[in-house]
Amino acid sequence: MSAGSAFIQILINGVLFGSMYGVAAIGLSLIFGSMQIVFIAQGAVIVLAAYFTYWVFTLTGLEPFFCLLLCLPFFMALGWGIYAGLFHKVAAAGKNPSLLLAFGLMVLLQNLMSFVWTPNPRAINTWYTAVGLSFGPIQISFTRLMVFLISIAATGLVFLFMKKTLWGKAVRGACEDMRAASLLGISPRRVNSLTFSIGIALAGVAGVCTATTYPFDPYFGFLFSLKALIAVAFGGLGSVWGALMGGILLGLLEGVGSYLISGGWADAISYAAFLLVIMLRPQGLFGKATRAV
Amino acid sequence: MRKKISRNSCLLFAVVTLAFVAFPMLVDTEESYLVYFFFMCFIYVALAQGWNLVAGYAGQASFGQHAFFGLGAYVMAITWKAGWTGFLDPLALVLSGAGAALLAVLVGVALLSKLRGDYFALGTLGLGEILRVVFTQGGTLTGGPVGLLLPSSSYRSLAPYYFIALGIALSTFLFVWLLMRSRVGLALVAIREDEQAAASNGIHVLKFKILAFAGGAFFSGMCGGIYGYFLFHIHPLGFFSLNWALLPVLMTVLGGIGTLLGPVLGAFVLTGVFELANIYIPEIHPIFSGLFVILVMLFLPQGIMSLGGKRIVPRLFPFLFGSSK
Numbered sequence: 001m002s003a004g005s006a007f008i009q010i011l012i013n014g015v016l017f018g019s020m021y022g023v024a025a026i027g028l029s030l031i032f033g034s035m036q037i038v039f040i041a042q043g044a045v046i047v048l049a050a051y052f053t054y055w056v057f058t059l060t061g062l063e064p065f066f067c068l069l070l071c072l073p074f075f076m077a078l079g080w081g082i083y084a085g086l087f088h089k090v091a092a093a094g095k096n097p098s099l100l101l102a103f104g105l106m107v108l109l110q111n112l113m114s115f116v117w118t119p120n121p122r123a124i125n126t127w128y129t130a131v132g133l134s135f136g137p138i139q140i141s142f143t144r145l146m147v148f149l150i151s152i153a154a155t156g157l158v159f160l161f162m163k164k165t166l167w168g169k170a171v172r173g174a175c176e177d178m179r180a181a182s183l184l185g186i187s188p189r190r191v192n193s194l195t196f197s198i199g200i201a202l203a204g205v206a207g208v209c210t211a212t213t214y215p216f217d218p219y220f221g222f223l224f225s226l227k228a229l230i231a232v233a234f235g236g237l238g239s240v241w242g243a244l245m246g247g248i249l250l251g252l253l254e255g256v257g258s259y260l261i262s263g264g265w266a267d268a269i270s271y272a273a274f275l276l277v278i279m280l281r282p283q284g285l286f287g288k289a290t291r292a293v
Numbered sequence: 294m295r296k297k298i299s300r301n302s303c304l305l306f307a308v309v310t311l312a313f314v315a316f317p318m319l320v321d322t323e324e325s326y327l328v329y330f331f332f333m334c335f336i337y338v339a340l341a342q343g344w345n346l347v348a349g350y351a352g353q354a355s356f357g358q359h360a361f362f363g364l365g366a367y368v369m370a371i372t373w374k375a376g377w378t379g380f381l382d383p384l385a386l387v388l389s390g391a392g393a394a395l396l397a398v399l400v401g402v403a404l405l406s407k408l409r410g411d412y413f414a415l416g417t418l419g420l421g422e423i424l425r426v427v428f429t430q431g432g433t434l435t436g437g438p439v440g441l442l443l444p445s446s447s448y449r450s451l452a453p454y455y456f457i458a459l460g461i462a463l464s465t466f467l468f469v470w471l472l473m474r475s476r477v478g479l480a481l482v483a484i485r486e487d488e489q490a491a492a493s494n495g496i497h498v499l500k501f502k503i504l505a506f507a508g509g510a511f512f513s514g515m516c517g518g519i520y521g522y523f524l525f526h527i528h529p530l531g532f533f534s535l536n537w538a539l540l541p542v543l544m545t546v547l548g549g550i551g552t553l554l555g556p557v558l559g560a561f562v563l564t565g566v567f568e569l570a571n572i573y574i575p576e577i578h579p580i581f582s583g584l585f586v587i588l589v590m591l592f593l594p595q596g597i598m599s600l601g602g603k604r605i606v607p608r609l610f611p612f613l614f615g616s617s618k
Contacts, residue, residue, distance in 0.1 A: 038411060086591065093594030095411075096354065096546050103539060104586030111579035222535075226422070229415060268426035271419040278416055279407045 005137040010255045016144040018231075018251020019151035020213075022244035023206045024224060025231035026158060027199030033175035033238040034195040035091055037098045041106035042203050042228055043221030048109055049075060049207020050216045054122050057211075064124055064212045065146060071204040079200025083193045091192075106222065113218035123215035147209040154205045155244045158198060162240060171195055175238045230274040236284020245286060298474075313459055322452045329451060332523075334564045335458035336516045339465040340541035341548070341556035343509035343516075346469050348542070349551035350478065351505035352485030353405065357417030359537035360424045361510040363529070364396055365389035365517030367428060370441040370527045380447040381457065386518045393514025394507040401503040409488075418538075425533035440528030448525070457519050465512045470553055472508070481505055485551075513537075547589055549598025558597050 024042055031039045052074070053067045062070075082105070090101050131142040162168035173181040174191040182188050206224075210216055227250060235246030250270055257269040277285060313331070322328045340358065348354040368389045372378045378385035404416045428435045435441065472478050480501045483491040492498050517537075521527050540563070541556075548559025566585060570578040593599070 032411075036411070038415070086587065090590050090594055093590075096348075096542075096550060097590045097594035100543055100546055101587060101590040103543070104583050104590060106583070108580060108583030108587060111577075111583060115577065115580060226418075230419075233415070262430075264430050265426060268423045268430075271423045271426075275404075275416055275419050275423075278412050279403070282408075282412060 002137070007259070009138055010259050011252060012138065012140060013144070014252035014255030015248050016140070016148045016251070017255070018248035019148045019244065020206055020209050020247070021224075021227050021231045021250050022247025023151045023154055023202050023209070024228035025235065025243035025247050026155060026240055027202035027206075028225075028228050029232045029235070029237055029239070029243045030158075030171070030175070030195045031199045032232070034171060034178065035087070035098075035192055036095065037087065037091065037102065038229070039199065040099065040102045040222075040225050041109060042199070043224030043226075044106045044109035044113075045075070045078075045200055045203040045221070046207040046210060046224055047216055047218060047221040048113060049204040050211035051113055051117055051122070051207075051218075052204075053208045053211040054124055055117075057124055057126075064126065064208060065150075068150070068205065068208045071208055072201055075204030075207075076197040076201045079197040080193050082200065083196035087196070088189065088192070106225070110218050110221065117218065119218055121215045121217040124211050126212075129212075141213070143213045147213055150205065150209060151244065154202060155240060158202070159240045161198075167194060172238075227270070230270055233274055233278050234285055236286060239284065239286065242284055242286045246284070249285070310463060314456075317452050317455055322450060322455065328455050330564070330568060332451065332455050332458050333568075334561050335455075335462040336520055337541060337544060337560035337564055338462040338557050339458075339512045339516050340537065341544040341560045342462075342465045342469055343512040344541045345545045345550065345552075345556045346472070346481075347505050347509040349545060349555075350469075350473060350485065351481040351502055353502055353506065354410075354414045354542075355417040355506065355509070356414045356538050356542070357419075357421040358509065358513050358541060359533055359535055360417070360421035361393035361397065361513035362517040362520075362537040363421075363424060363428065363533035365393045365514030366521035366527045366532045367435060367441070367517075368392040368514070369518040369521045370443060371434065373443060374441065380444075381453055381522055386457070386461075386515050389518030389521075390511040390515040393517070394511040397507040397510030398503055401506045402499075405502045405506060406499050421533060421535065421538060425529050428533065429529045435529075436527075438529060440526060440531075443521075443525040443527070445525035454519065454523055458516075461512065461515050461519060466553070466557065468508065468512075473553070477501065477504065543586060545596075547593070547596055549596030552596075552598045555596055555598045562597070 024046060028039055028042050031037055031042075049071055052071060053064050056062050056067050056070065057064050086101055086105070087098060090097050128142050132139045133142060133145065134140075162172055170181070170186045170191055171194060173184070174186060174188065174195075178188055181191070210224075228247070231246035231250045232243055233246070234249050235242030235244070253270055253273060254266045258266040261269070316331070317328055320327065340362070344355065344358055366389070369378070369385045372385055372388055373380070373382070378388065400417075400420055404413060404420075408416050429438050431437065473481075480491065480496045483494070483496060484498055484501060488498055517532060521532070524531075541560075544559035544563045545556045546559070547563055548557065549555030567578075567582055570581045570585075574581060
């Protein structure tokens with residue numbers, strides 16, 4: 001394999017992997033946009049969805065990708081429950097309590113999963129797990145390609161929802177200015193429940209994707225949350241496609257960084273890029289400067 | 294404007310200090326679990342109070358205190374290995390603090406001038422994560438992922454650790470107490486309340502923010518140093534663990550952010566709860582800890598210091614309300 005095609009292979013893998021960061025980032029971006037909460041437990045919810053998929057697959061033999069349909073309503077309800085039961089009350093108390101609440105939820109979920117499913121890494125093995133599609137010298141894993149397509153579809157659906165429905169318009173308005181939105185009769189409570197439902201449902205999607213492509217353990221989620229945060233910063237807050245592009249960019253950066261320098265530095269490179277972006281372009285790489293932060 | 298420190302609060306402070314100084318003389322320091330427990334409490338008190346200075350008083354919530362904690366431990370270990378300092382050397386601890394403070398100034402100039410609110414919090418979080426990678430990749434100087442092993446044969450007794458940690462906690466407390474009664478403290482609170490108004494009144498916003506950031510970092514670095522002396526093994530995962538940033542935050546909020554006694558109460562309560570859970574329900578201890586955090590945020594988001602509104606806590610500790618909100 002020549003150096004050129006190896007590089008293309010790395011780029012493709014970066015894009016495919018980054019799309020998963022992107023889906024997680026959209027959820028974070030929506031929740032931050034409407035409530036100003038950094039929902040650090042997003043990664044733990046993703047791992048929960050991965051275990052859910054693993055469980056359903058092991059017990060019933062249901063295809064993991066069909067499990068997505070089962071997962072979506074369940075995680076939407078979970079998101080609604082998390083907002084109604086926890087964040088609705090605490091959000092009034094300020095930012096620090098909300099952040100710590102999310103932190104507590106993360107610790108609780110991680111250790112609950114470790115208690116129920118043991119801390120050993122799990123992976124789903126189906127007949128197509130190792131199948132790859134060849135395009136000349138380039139190999140593309142079937143599951144990763146599926147993950148990429150699902151990510152694009154999920155992003156597209158959320159985008160259409162935000163642009164074409166009245167509810168979506170309310171969410172966009174609330175993300176821009178919650179006070180003005182509530183003066184116009186938009187109920188903050190409903191909008192926040194909705195963004196939480198969508199955000200957690202997207203975590204469910206990312207979880208199913210993780211389960212089919214990579215081994216995971218209960219503590220894998222925190223790193224995922226951090227990566228999703230970086231992706232949000234790259235894409236700019238409140239932008240659906242921006243978050244997906246930010247995730248893909250992060251995947252590329254990590255892939256190319258580990259190829260050119262070394263795998264150990266990949267994390268430092270992405271954090272350094274993250275610091276540079278929030279300092280120099282706080283509105284995101286693709287956003288326009290509209291308001292000061 | 295400045296209130297005199299009441300006699301009662303001085304008395305309370307002196308009594309508590311004396312009690313902690315006398316405590317190891319009453320028990321067998323090598324057998325008593327409490328000596329170790331208080332040692333950990335003191336470290337957390339200093340970490341929490343340091344964070345309280347930056348976030349509670351100056352209003353700049355940082356999530357990168359683990360960067361300073363870890364750096365302090367490495368400064369201690371590297372200077373000891375190089376033979377510049379010795380075992381339980383005060384100079385090493387001061388160097389740990391100074392190293393952390395220096396990093397805080399360097400980073401603070403870049404981050405604090407540009408970032409506010411959540412962006413500053415995320416930026417400092419990134420700083421801690423970068424530092425962990427840097428020390429993991431640091432080659433022979435930092436020992437790579439394995440870290441640095443120190444001569445554990447130097448260990449004699451837990452008592453000196455107890456007193457040094459007590460000293461660090463006390464000096465952090467006094468530093469923040471006196472600082473918040475000075476003009477600097479007034480400037481910090483003004484910046485927290487309204488940055489633009491503070492600037493238009495002639496306060497050099499960046500200078501004071503960096504001062505608070507470096508002050509918090511100094512004490513975090515010293516904590517890293519003494520904890521490094523205790524473990525004799527400095528490794529990137531343990532010393533740059535995000536827990537060193539998040540637990541002090543949790544303790545401060547639990548106790549009452551922006552109050553002098555809040556971080557102290559929070560550190561003791563939370564360390565106590567976690568240790569008790571570890572002893573009595575070891576299997577589900579981490580689950581319980583997560584649940585505890587959620588319950589506290591649900592039912593006591595403003596912290597212990599807000600209990601009883603303006604009645605119980607202010608009457609018991611009137612000096613707390615001199616320089617806080």
